[in-house]
Amino acid sequence: MKRKIFLGLVMVSMVAFVVSAYAAEYPTKPVTLQVPWPAGGATDVGARILASIAEKKMGQPIVVINKVGAGSQVGLTETARQKPDGYYLGFVSVPALNTIILDPERKAVFDLEAFVPIINQVIDPGVIWVKADSPYNTLKDLIDDAKKRPAEIKASTTGILGDDHLAILMMEEAAGVKFRIVHLEGGAPQLAATLGGQVDVSFDNVGSVAPRVKAGQLRGLAVMDRERSKFLPDVPTTAELGYGTVISSSSRGILGPKGIPAPIIKKIQEVFLEAMKHPEHVEKMERAGLAIRPIVGDEYAKYLRDIQERCKALVEAARKAR
Amino acid sequence: MKKAWQLTCLAFVALAVYTLVLSFEYPYMDRLGPGPGFFPFWLSLITGTLSLALFLQTTLAKRAAHGSATLLPDRLGALRIMIILVGLVGGLAIFETLGFRITLLLFLFFLPLALGVRNWWFILIFALAGSFGVFHVFYYWLKLPLPMGHFGI
Amino acid sequence: MEAFQYWVQGFSVATLPTNLMFAFIGCVLGTLIGVLPGLGPAAGTAILIPITFNLDPIGAIIMLSAIYYGAMYGGTITSVLVNVPGEAASVITCLDGFQMAKQGRAGPALGISAIGSFIGGTFATFALMVVSLPLATFALRFGPPEVFALLVVGLSLVTGLSGRSLLAALIMTFFGIMLAMIGMDPVRGAPRFTFGITPLYDGVGFVPVVMGLFGVGEILISMEKPVLEIIKTKLKDLLPKREEWKVSAGAIGRGTILGFFLGLIPGIGAIIPTFVAYVVEKKVSKHPEKFGTGVIEGVASPETANNSYANGALVPLLTLGIPGSPTLAVLMGAFIIHGLTPGPFLFKERPDVVWGLIASLYLGNIMLLVLNLPLVGFWAKLLEIRYQYLYPGILLFCILGAYSLNQSVFDVGVMVAFGVLGYIFRKLDWPLAPTVLALILGPMMERALRTSLEISGGDMSIFITRPISAVLLILAAIVLISPAVRGVAKRAGKD
Numbered sequence: 021m022k023r024k025i026f027l028g029l030v031m032v033s034m035v036a037f038v039v040s041a042y043a044a045e046y047p048t049k050p051v052t053l054q055v056p057w058p059a060g061g062a063t064d065v066g067a068r069i070l071a072s073i074a075e076k077k078m079g080q081p082i083v084v085i086n087k088v089g090a091g092s093q094v095g096l097t098e099t100a101r102q103k104p105d106g107y108y109l110g111f112v113s114v115p116a117l118n119t120i121i122l123d124p125e126r127k128a129v130f131d132l133e134a135f136v137p138i139i140n141q142v143i144d145p146g147v148i149w150v151k152a153d154s155p156y157n158t159l160k161d162l163i164d165d166a167k168k169r170p171a172e173i174k175a176s177t178t179g180i181l182g183d184d185h186l187a188i189l190m191m192e193e194a195a196g197v198k199f200r201i202v203h204l205e206g207g208a209p210q211l212a213a214t215l216g217g218q219v220d221v222s223f224d225n226v227g228s229v230a231p232r233v234k235a236g237q238l239r240g241l242a243v244m245d246r247e248r249s250k251f252l253p254d255v256p257t258t259a260e261l262g263y264g265t266v267i268s269s270s271s272r273g274i275l276g277p278k279g280i281p282a283p284i285i286k287k288i289q290e291v292f293l294e295a296m297k298h299p300e301h302v303e304k305m306e307r308a309g310l311a312i313r314p315i316v317g318d319e320y321a322k323y324l325r326d327i328q329e330r331c332k333a334l335v336e337a338a339r340k341a342r
Numbered sequence: 343m344k345k346a347w348q349l350t351c352l353a354f355v356a357l358a359v360y361t362l363v364l365s366f367e368y369p370y371m372d373r374l375g376p377g378p379g380f381f382p383f384w385l386s387l388i389t390g391t392l393s394l395a396l397f398l399q400t401t402l403a404k405r406a407a408h409g410s411a412t413l414l415p416d417r418l419g420a421l422r423i424m425i426i427l428v429g430l431v432g433g434l435a436i437f438e439t440l441g442f443r444i445t446l447l448l449f450l451f452f453l454p455l456a457l458g459v460r461n462w463w464f465i466l467i468f469a470l471a472g473s474f475g476v477f478h479v480f481y482y483w484l485k486l487p488l489p490m491g492h493f494g495i
Numbered sequence: 496m497e498a499f500q501y502w503v504q505g506f507s508v509a510t511l512p513t514n515l516m517f518a519f520i521g522c523v524l525g526t527l528i529g530v531l532p533g534l535g536p537a538a539g540t541a542i543l544i545p546i547t548f549n550l551d552p553i554g555a556i557i558m559l560s561a562i563y564y565g566a567m568y569g570g571t572i573t574s575v576l577v578n579v580p581g582e583a584a585s586v587i588t589c590l591d592g593f594q595m596a597k598q599g600r601a602g603p604a605l606g607i608s609a610i611g612s613f614i615g616g617t618f619a620t621f622a623l624m625v626v627s628l629p630l631a632t633f634a635l636r637f638g639p640p641e642v643f644a645l646l647v648v649g650l651s652l653v654t655g656l657s658g659r660s661l662l663a664a665l666i667m668t669f670f671g672i673m674l675a676m677i678g679m680d681p682v683r684g685a686p687r688f689t690f691g692i693t694p695l696y697d698g699v700g701f702v703p704v705v706m707g708l709f710g711v712g713e714i715l716i717s718m719e720k721p722v723l724e725i726i727k728t729k730l731k732d733l734l735p736k737r738e739e740w741k742v743s744a745g746a747i748g749r750g751t752i753l754g755f756f757l758g759l760i761p762g763i764g765a766i767i768p769t770f771v772a773y774v775v776e777k778k779v780s781k782h783p784e785k786f787g788t789g790v791i792e793g794v795a796s797p798e799t800a801n802n803s804y805a806n807g808a809l810v811p812l813l814t815l816g817i818p819g820s821p822t823l824a825v826l827m828g829a830f831i832i833h834g835l836t837p838g839p840f841l842f843k844e845r846p847d848v849v850w851g852l853i854a855s856l857y858l859g860n861i862m863l864l865v866l867n868l869p870l871v872g873f874w875a876k877l878l879e880i881r882y883q884y885l886y887p888g889i890l891l892f893c894i895l896g897a898y899s900l901n902q903s904v905f906d907v908g909v910m911v912a913f914g915v916l917g918y919i920f921r922k923l924d925w926p927l928a929p930t931v932l933a934l935i936l937g938p939m940m941e942r943a944l945r946t947s948l949e950i951s952g953g954d955m956s957i958f959i960t961r962p963i964s965a966v967l968l969i970l971a972a973i974v975l976i977s978p979a980v981r982g983v984a985k986r987a988g989k990d
Contacts, residue, residue: 086863126685235839375953378682396660
């Protein structure tokens with residue numbers, strides 16, 4: 021009997037040793053971090069800042085690559101296909117991830133189960149904004165006008181079925197109005213279109229517009245969150261203004277292909293969590309107007325599932341309107 | 343040459359018919375205007391028509407057709423072209439399996455050899471610089487990843 | 496005058512030794528990035544952003560801007576030497592530039608590019624200082640309907656590139672538009688013609704196609720009869736001939752104006768100014784048939800327009816904070832990382848940054864000229880390497896460039912496939928430029944049409960009711976109909 025216990029202990033400690041040695045070995049070569057959005061955009065900027073700080077703790081270079089296309093679908097497909105050894109990670113933008121999965125016309129080859137969520141970096145609340153000399157001073161002005169002129173007020177998004185698009189649909193439902201939705205490709209065309217008067221109001225995220233609102237070039241009508249953004253303290257929230265159901269945000273985080281061994285995931289999480297808390301990261305993200313909100317592991321997985329649930333109805337509504 | 347033009351026109355007509363058929367899979371109109379199927383439909387029709395027109399124009403033309411007098415290159419030229427193509431396609435096939443360094447080493451070694459150079463040392467240096475050297479510059483200095491094969495090279 | 500004060504202040508900032516050094520490094524790096532086909536200023540600039548993290552904001556921005564317009568020039572080098580355009584802006588330069596190189600006149604081609612770029616860039620910088628805000632605000636009136644109309648004008652100008660067979664040119668144009676249909680459509684965001692191949696979701700990729708058609712295709716063609724006798728370039732052949740200077744002057748003038756004003760319209764992209772400048776030059780020329788065989792105006796014009804555009808596109812960025820192209824978006828990202836938001840208020844709050852940058856642009860233009868003119872001899876000499884090494888080397892470059900776009904072997908495959916196509920079309924003497932142009936303009940047109948209809952709620956009359964758009968469409972109609980009218984008039988005249 022004693023022998024069996026002894027052998028058992030030896031085996032267990034050997035396994036533990038091997039497992040921890042395996043984890044301790046990682047990483048032995050550079051780690052690729054793929055961003056499915058163009059270089060220079062908000063997600064890419066956040067990713068590069070994070071990578072440059074995290075690689076010091078990681079002990080190996082973290083190489084950021086861009087795999088652009090189809091509203092992040094190309095990059096996500098690539099991430100889902102990779103070997104789950106922890107050397108290829110992908111940045112993800114939510115709800116883009118979810119709408120791609122939910123819209124059958126996109127023919128996505130992956131679903132939530134194809135990934136292991138690792139850690140979230142940023143939650144960027146949505147914001148409704150207009151140009152500085154717009155006739156709309158408050159959200160109420162906008163909604164009143166929208167009621168008077170159904171389907172005439174041009175509201176722009178930064179992409180079809182992105183968080184802005186879904187936010188407009190939520191607003192329409194909550195306020196009982198109809199906008200004329202105009203889809204643009206990204207923040208820059210949206211800025212040009214709004215300043216040039218091509219559209220009347222725009223839906224985007226705090227990170228993209230906060231510095232300009234502060235500078236007075238743009239005016240924020242409402243932030244679509246429960247509490248005010250510290251980057252836009254003077255802009256009321258939709259919750260305050262009576263539209264508590266219109267909560268929208270774009271979050272960005274890191275995923276891996278499903279099947280990465282648990283000890284490696286843990287190591288990756290540690291490294292990135294510490295990097296996110298690092299003062300240099302905090303400072304740079306502050307300057308870029310991006311709100312850091314680390315969410316780790318299972319909690320992140322739950323967050324993604326929740327978002328997917330909420331998106332289901334909205335995606336249906338968007339498809340019906342086609 | 344005349345034949346070549348005619349063949350190409352017919353190839354385009356075939357392509358146009360193919361895309362025309364495919365375009366029916368996509369909705370023609372949409373709530374606001376032209377849908378995804380609209381342009382492919384019309385473009386296929388226009389391309390097909392233009393190709394037919396050029397086919398007729400070429401067939402009925404009395405003067406000599408444009409372009410180089412002989413379509414096909416001479417033996418030696420054709421051989422060289424094939425060498426390049428074999429090198430390229432072969433390289434593509436092994437690129438992901440063997441990784442950048444090995445693939446380009448082979449590529450840059452094979453090509454000059456096949457094209458007639460006999461100075462083995464020169465070729466070797468050239469191939470090494472172009473494969474391992476370039477890899478080093480890109481991967482370590484510029485942080486631009488180039489594929490490493492299944493063997494980690 | 497206040498502006499003059501700012502100008503002086505700007506120069507004092509720009510001429511600080513550290514900032515001068517950053518500008519210089521940026522020019523060198525930018526040229527190198529531009530020389531590598533496919534890498535593109537956007538990706539290159541993005542890679543270099545982390546390097547600038549540790550620099551002070553002004554220095555970082557000066558360096559990144561220098562990289563940006565340095566890359567514009569670098570792309571020219573490969574276009575002229577090996578017919579491989581590094582990115583959209585350099586495509587048109589291939590048409591005459593490479594032909595000149597084949598005649599042993601790579602020197603004058605590169606030289607006039609450097610000089611034209613310098614003049615165009617300097618003028619644009621000057622204009623930037625003087626007329627920025629009101630012009631930029633006016634340019635904002637170019638919404639999707641106006642962009643659509645402008646693109647229609649652009650496409651109608653393709654008739655200017657037709658070469659010998661108009662029908663063949665038209666077929667190639669429509670072929671290009673059809674290629675552009677591959678990928679996500681702008682209406683629903685659903686994939687079209689992708690056959691389930693994921694990399695095709697974003698379309699067939701402009702850079703691999705161009706590098707294949709022009710670059711690889713050219714290599715295959717030259718393999719038929721490789722140049723065994725190397726044309727040694729003499730020093731005096733490195734400069735343009737006297738008559739060439741005269742014609743180039745006009746081309747440079749026209750290119751500068753066209754490039755700058757088109758640069759003010761955000762979202763146009765660099766190929767339109769070069770293309771428009773080239774066709775305009777051809778139309779005002781006394782010998783339009785010679786275009787495409789190696790005339791120096793065919794190089795001077797697009798190259799000047801190119802740099803003038805690059806500097807002109809900085810106007811919306813600096814005055815309103817609107818980046819007109821992906822590369823400028825990267826530049827703007829860099830601004831933001833350093834805590835600066837480009838826009839009217841940056842002018843007021845941090846004039847040192849803005850005017851320092853503007854002054855640095857001047858100096859950068861001079862630096863590029865000084866850097867590149869002497870190198871012209873070096874580049875010309877490169878062409879004297881034996882073809883058995885030179886061509887595999889060029890192929891290495893192309894593979895590297897195509898791969899580095901998206902880290903995808905698929906793109907390299909596309910390039911090879913189009914290389915074969917390029918070879919075939921060259922043998923047939925069918926023009927390649929229309930396909931390439933259509934590949935860019937096609938999707939832009941569909942998107943602009945779609946967005947215009949979203950704005951008008953489905954009403955097609957928006958194109959005619961808006962003044963600028965209506966004028967442009969009439970212009971397009973004139974351009975399209977005029978060759979036919981001229982043909983009829985000629986025949987009527989004969990009778």
